[in-house]
Amino acid sequence: EVQLVESGGGLVQPGGSLRLSCAASRFSFSKYDMHWVRQGKGKGLEWVSGIGTVGDTFYSDSVKGRFTISRDNAKNSLYLQMHSLRAEDSALYYCARGSYCGDGDCFRIYHYVYWGQGTPVTVSS
Amino acid sequence: QSALTQPASVSGSPGQSIAISCTGTSSDIGAYNNVSWYQQHPGKAPKLMIYDVTNRPSGVSDRFSGSKSGNTASLTISGLQAEDEADYYCSSCVDTSTLDVLFGGGTKVTVL
Numbered sequence: 001e002v003q004l005v006e007s008g009g010g011l012v013q014p015g016g017s018l019r020l021s022c023a024a025s026r027f028s029f030s031k032y033d034m035h036w037v038r039q040g041k042g043k044g045l046e047w048v049s050g051i052g053t054v055g056d057t058f059y060s061d062s063v064k065g066r067f068t069i070s071r072d073n074a075k076n077s078l079y080l081q082m083h084s085l086r087a088e089d090s091a092l093y094y095c096a097r098g099s100y101c102g103d104g105d106c107f108r109i110y111h112y113v114y115w116g117q118g119t120p121v122t123v124s125s
Numbered sequence: 126q127s128a129l130t131q132p133a134s135v136s137g138s139p140g141q142s143i144a145i146s147c148t149g150t151s152s153d154i155g156a157y158n159n160v161s162w163y164q165q166h167p168g169k170a171p172k173l174m175i176y177d178v179t180n181r182p183s184g185v186s187d188r189f190s191g192s193k194s195g196n197t198a199s200l201t202i203s204g205l206q207a208e209d210e211a212d213y214y215c216s217s218c219v220d221t222s223t224l225d226v227l228f229g230g231g232t233k234v235t236v237l
Contacts, residue, residue: 044228061126
């Protein structure tokens with residue numbers, strides 16, 4: 001069964017930085033788009049960022065310019081570097097598996113079957 | 126881009142059918158057949174219930190069905206059961222040249 005395990009969350013002051021990680025296993029990580037989705041306490045889901053298999057990156061307007069998504073296929077890992085953090089960035093951050101892109105073709109999907117359990121981020125002084 | 130619009134809450138008695146709406150625009154729901162629905166129980170990660178408007182992943186009960194008309198998608202739960210009490214979120218593609226996804230604000234389903 002596919003496994004996604006997030007880590008790196010914690011308490012950080014406003015304006016600070018944090019780097020989240022997502023360790024993937026039991027699937028060919030390099031052949032899938034990967035995403036970060038967050039959920040504020042008692043709030044709804046919000047798509048944050050996605051990265052394609054060739055390293056193309058996409059961000060929501062709310063984090064563009066402050067967050068950087070990256071991946072290390074050799075380590076089967078996904079990352080989210082967060083800078084200039086604000087109180088409204090406080091949330092549970094999930095990583096999720098996206099589209100399959102292999103054998104020179106992409107079967108693009110916009111839904112997530114596999115999610116991690118999330119890592120919490122609290123931005124507060 | 127603003128979140129898709131869902132009712133805050135919907136309720137029904139066991140055995141009844143309920144429908145949850147998800148309203149977007151001609152740039153998201155109206156433009157693509159990539160609407161998905163997720164169920165989330167407290168303290169748990171979201172679970173995919175419907176994808177590409179009408180498709181059910183393996184293992185999801187056929188009591189769950191999806192549809193779309195214009196800029197509005199709907200999730201129908203038939204034969205409501207106590208275990209269906211949860212939060213439900215819709216989502217949609219917003220541009221097939223990107224990986225961007227837009228979620229709805231969520232709907233709390235209560236089984237009376």
